[in-house]
Amino acid sequence: MVQPPSSHSAVVGRAGGAPVDRYAAAGVDTAAGDTAVELMKRSVAATHGPQVLGGVGGFAGLWDASALTGFRRPILATSTDGVGTKIAIAQALGKHDTIGQDLVGMVVDDIVVVGATPLFMTDYIACGRVVPERIAAIVDGIARACAETGTALIGGETAEHPDLMAPDDYDVAGAAVGAVEADRLLGADRVRHGDVVLALASSGLHSNGYSLVRRIVRDAGLRLDTHIEECGTSLGDALLEPTRLYTAPLLELLAGAYGEGVHAFGHVTGGGLAANLARVLPKGARVDLDRSTWTPTPVFQVLADLGGFPLADVEGAWNLGIGVFAVVDQTVAAQAAEALTAGGIRTWQAGVVLTGLGSEVDDVQGAKGVDGGAVRLVGAYAA
Template structure:
């Protein structure tokens, strides 16, 4: 049967080799709550830990990396794309105040290349460890004829838990709250369809050195997504944890939309562009394409990967704590309740009718 399947284009032996290569990295993320060993049909996690909660609420998120994978394939560099996946999935868990418990991944490919698959999964596992998430299972599927032999795509899902009375969200936001911006290292994992079109239309070489980056264009574009979960969990568990009211993960849709959806109706925020300077990668790509940074605000994060709405009195302490963990953090705006005067506000996204947010001023040099 194995030989017949191989003749059809599916190499189960290669899949088994990939599993063996990834075994150690996956096991490193697993503690005593992970049951059943490695390679089972279902990942098992001992939920008795939830008995310590008064009213546990489970949070779940699923996502992929998107077309950033095309850059990784073009450069044959696959050691950071796994972190991109974890950032896109697990950092959506912490924004509601939940601690991630476990994650699973799914890799579809045209042909199983064991070393490449193991490298991808090692990146996922390292990022899971950094975000205190157990990687408890996954699947690698070979799709000959549907995908080219070197093509692959990956997705994942995670589950977290939070006490019901500690859920973050628009319901906790108050008049006068400060809006903190947490820096991204660059593009993270959004807007790559636009990035790739710019690169293609301009005939740019991914292996070309770019002075502003001090490395090649391709290396800059593969800068991995920043992981915010660990430092934010520490803040939530600390003395100022109750001062965090709402958070927005800046992914698809850009800055304003991802803040508006975690603010209540009737609230207004002017985010001050002058409080930060977008990284050179944004300016470089926008300059090549011939548009201003403001035109990309609904596509790229432009230097902000996460936004936190916090009590004004605790804002400086929270910003300092996150910055001490290696993530530059600054005040970018203030919440007020009242009319949103003007037509340049974003008032929600993803089906959420939230607060009104706009970006004002000019970016710092």
């Protein structure tokens, strides 16, 4: 949810004429911020349940935490993130109603992968100039994705930064909080020898690696409206494909008959395939991730061909068709994969956890400060 710029306008009288809004003259339009809030109110309110107190426009979002009294030992989970330079594609296309889903995917799905149910989210939009319809489109995308993931959008802020940002530039960020029972917290400590690694398909690039993407497109001299036969759409639409939301299917899996057999989830974001799986493996465990079990989404091959390099060169930057890894007990792996696939996310076995083997020179071990297990990609991608 976005509120008007928080500083008050200074209105100073001018002798013999109408008052002058000095803040607006400096480039900050609080009236435009008010208009943006009015445009987004309905979509934001649609994410509110009985736990949300107050309405749109307060100084702080309020959420009734008495719901947590039903937990035996509640653990709070929190995450914050942005969308990165994918925003440059949205700006170039003038399409701003999907970037909000990318934000929710980056933030809320980092919460569910530890087993937590998301509770609420706040957002922040910085821009060079408030264009109410554009801000409302961004927030509408955030709100729709929050509703899909069962997350209340309870607060936010917009900040107009003239001179620091160009008039049509903007950036988005968000933070969310969730909760999980302590004994249902997922992670590397639950992973065992023989566990199966399931791969859940991505919708495309999601929100990582766009600095490389934009350089490839620029160097190739392509326009975003160029039709890409392999993708069945324009280049711009393929690059702007929204991040798939995994929260609801993963929570449904955890609550179902096979939930006890789920040991860990890995969200494939910055760092690519091996690193984000290694983060949720215990030290001493190893997985050979079998490339032959899937064919990367066409957009990845198109970009690699344009850049003149093999897909193996970008396994640390792009998800290559996998958005989440699920590490599950081998006795429920087939049923879990079937359930997720039936729910709309193609899921397949991509590896098995082995322990006590040590690591090889070409293994990726841990990531982002986590001293975890080891992962390497083996074989060739399926045609």
